[in-house]
Amino acid sequence: xxxxxxxxxxxxxxxxxxxxxxxxxxxxxxxxxxxxxxxxxxxxxxxxxxxxxxxxxxxxxxxxxxxxxxxxxxxxxxxxxxxxxxxxxxxxxxxxxxxxxxxxxxxxxxxxxxxxxxxxxxxxxxxxxxxxxxxxxxxxxxxxxxxxxxxxxxxxxxxxxxxxxxxxxxxxxxxxxxxxxxxxxxxxxxxxxxxxxxxxxxxxxxxxxxxxxxxxxxxxxxxxxxxxxxxxxxxxxxxxxxxxxxxxxxxxxxxxxxxxxxxxxxxxxxxxxxxxxxxxxxxxxxxxxxxxxxxxxxxxxxxxxxxx
Numbered sequence: 001x002x003x004x005x006x007x008x009x010x011x012x013x014x015x016x017x018x019x020x021x022x023x024x025x026x027x028x029x030x031x032x033x034x035x036x037x038x039x040x041x042x043x044x045x046x047x048x049x050x051x052x053x054x055x056x057x058x059x060x061x062x063x064x065x066x067x068x069x070x071x072x073x074x075x076x077x078x079x080x081x082x083x084x085x086x087x088x089x090x091x092x093x094x095x096x097x098x099x100x101x102x103x104x105x106x107x108x109x110x111x112x113x114x115x116x117x118x119x120x121x122x123x124x125x126x127x128x129x130x131x132x133x134x135x136x137x138x139x140x141x142x143x144x145x146x147x148x149x150x151x152x153x154x155x156x157x158x159x160x161x162x163x164x165x166x167x168x169x170x171x172x173x174x175x176x177x178x179x180x181x182x183x184x185x186x187x188x189x190x191x192x193x194x195x196x197x198x199x200x201x202x203x204x205x206x207x208x209x210x211x212x213x214x215x216x217x218x219x220x221x222x223x224x225x226x227x228x229x230x231x232x233x234x235x236x237x238x239x240x241x242x243x244x245x246x247x248x249x250x251x252x253x254x255x256x257x258x259x260x261x262x263x264x265x266x267x268x269x270x271x272x273x274x275x276x277x278x279x280x281x282x283x284x285x286x287x288x289x290x291x292x293x294x295x296x297x298x299x300x301x302x303x304x305x306x307x308x
Contacts, residue, residue, distance in 0.1 A: 001026070001066070001067070001068040002025075002026040002028055002065050002066070002068070003020055003025050003026065003027050003028070003067055003068060003070070003071070004027075004028045004030055004062070004065055004067045004069075004070045004071070005017050005020070005027060005028070005029050005030065005070075005071045005073065006030045006031070006050070006052055006070070006071070006072045006074035006095075006099060007030075007031055007052075007072070007073030007074035007075060007114075008027075008028075008029025008030055008031045008035045008045075008047070008073070009029065009031040009032070009033050009034060009035040009036070010031070010035075010073055010074075011170060011172040011174065011175045011177070011211050012073055012114070012167070012170055012172070012211055012214045012215055012218070013029070013031070013035065013071070013073035013074070014029075014035040014036060015172065015211040015212060015214065015215035016071055016073070016214075016215040016218050016219065017029050017035055017037065017041075017045055018037060018038070018041055018215070019212075019215045019216060019219060020219065021041045021044050022041070026046075027044075027045050028045075028046045028047075028048050028061070028065050028067070029045050029046070029047050029048070030047075030048045030049075030050040030074070031047075031049070031050070031074065032049060032050075033049075034047045035047070036174075038306070048061055052072075052074045052091060052094075052095035052098055052099060053090040053091050053094050053095050053098070054098070055094075055098045055101070055102070058095075058098045058099055058102045059098075059101075059102040059105060059106070061102075062102040062103060062105070062106040062108065063102075063105075063106055066106065066107075067106075067108055068108070068109060068110070069108070069109070069110045069111070069112070069222055070099060070103055070108055070110075070111045070112070071111075071112045071114070071218055072095075072096070072099045072111060072112060072113050072114060073114045074091070074095055074099075075091060075092050075095070075114070075140075075143075075144075076088040076091045076092055076140070077140065077177050077178065077179075078116075078118055078138055078139075078140035078141070078178075078179060079177075079178035079179045080178055081138070081139045081140040081143070082139055082140070085139045088139055088140065088143065089139075089143070092140065092143035092144070092147070093143045093146055093147070096113065096143070096146065096147035096150055096151075097150060099111065100113075100150060100151065100154050100160065103154075104154060104158050104160050108160070109161060110161040110162075110163070110222055111151070111160065111161070111162045111163075111222075112162075112163055112164070112165060112221060112222045113147050113148065113151045113162055113163070113164040113165075114164070114165055114167070114218070115144040115145075115147060115148050115164045115165060115166045115167075115233065116140065116141065116144050116166055116167055117166050117167070117168050117207075117235060117275065118136060118138055118140050118141035118144055119134045119144050119145040119148065119166065120132065120134055120135075120136065120141070121134075121135050121136040121137035121138065121141055122135040122136075122137050123135055124273050125273070126273055126274065127273065127274045127275075128235075128273050128274065128275045128276065129235070129275075129276040129277075129278065129279065130231050130233060130234060130235055130279045131231075144166075147164070148164045148233045151163070151164055151232070151233075152232060152233075155232070161226060161229075162232075163221055163222060163229060163232060163233075163234075164232065164233040164234065165217060165218055165221050165233075165234055165235075165236060166233065166234065166235040166236070167209055167214055167236065168206065168207035168208065168209055168235075168237060168238070168275065169182060169206040169207065169208055169209070170208075170209055170210070170211055171183050171186065171208045171209065171210055171211070171238075171300075172210065172211030172212075172214075173187065173211070173300060173303040173304060173307065174187075175211070178199065179199050179200065180199060181197055181200035181204070181206075181245060182206065182208055182243070182248070184197075184199070185197060185245075185249060185252065185261060186252065186296075186297065186300050187300065187304060188259065188261075189252035189253075189255070189259040189261075190256060190297075190300060190301055191304075192256055192257070192258035192259050193259070194259075194260050194261075194262075195249075195259070195260070195261045195262070196261075196262050196263075196264065197245060197249070197261060197262070197263045197264065198264050201245065201263070201265045201266045201267035202245050202246040202249075202263035202265070202266055203244060203245065203246060203266055203267060204244070204245045204267060205242040205243065205244050206242065206245075207237055207238070207239060207240070207241075207242050207275060208238055208239050208296065209236065209237060209238030209239070209288065209290075210238055210288075210289075210290045210296055210299050210300075212289065212290065212299060213236075213238045213288045213289055213290055214236075214238075216289070217236045217280075217286060217288075220284065220285070220286065221234060221236075221280070221284060221286075224283075224284035228283050228284050229283065229284065230279075230283055231279045231280075231283060234277070234279055234280040234283075234284075234286075235275060235276075235277045235279075235280065236277050236280045236286050236288075237275060237277045237288065238288045238290050238291060238296070239290070239291055239292065239293065239296065240275075240277075240291065243293075245263070246261075246263060248293075249261035249263075251293065255297070
């Protein structure tokens with residue numbers, strides 16, 4: 001039996017494909033372009049060109065493959081969604097509906113919907129957890145919140161086992177998505193290259209999780225026994241402490257002689273809230289592998305070496 005990974009060419013999607021194949025799974029990576037994978041894995045993956053905003057394409061794939069699980073990563077990310085909101089609606093909102101409806105028709109037992117901490121926005125408490133009020137203030141967050149609630153509806157009405165996972169900023173080797181500032185900085189540091197940070201203000205803050213932890217969390221959540229799933233939509237973290245852009249730059253300058261970071265802008269300081277992922281930890285045992293800067297950088301160094 002096979003598994004479908006939509007958005008299989010993205011940073012987390014491709015990593016999830018990689019991990020599933022390494023476990024002996026038969027994987028169909030669905031996207032608009034093939035994923036970049038290590039040679040020993042690429043030959044074991046079937047690529048299907050599918051536009052998730054077109055229901056017929058999604059349904060045809062599901063009915064053909066008859067997957068046991070679907071991982072839905074396909075999305076237009078936050079900054080691009082702000083610029084092209086009509087297209088983002090088709091991809092992020094209609095895409096979520098299309099994959100869930102196709103899974104229902106095709107009798108797929110389980111589906112993972114990938115969300116984001118972008119579902120939080122206005123009127124935040126000091127500590128944010130899976131039961132905090134969600135009032136997103138960006139189009140991407142609005143779409144992801146719709147997908148989370150649509151998944152709950154499909155579960156309540158049709159017993160389609162939809163589970164959702166919310167990521168903070170993903171730091172993955174090769175990631176050049178708009179506003180994803182951490183990966184380019186870290187890779188330039190490892191290469192001892194000069195780095196100009198254009199994707200974030202020097203005093204911006206982010207919580208980071210590696211693409212490897214992101215993929216593993218997706219797999220572990222969807223494989224968790226159904227009796228352990230109480231919350232249904234879970235936030236997962238890598239490093240629990242927030243990272244300030246300029247602070248990371250200074251630390252990288254210390255660790256990698258010859259590296260120098262500069263910044264093009266500042267922003268009005270924002271009060272950072274604590275994010276709590278205890279429900280993922282308590283209900284299905286989430287535990288990140290790269291929960292410190294040392295571990296995160298060691299992971300990057302290994303992946304950069306592997307790709308060389």
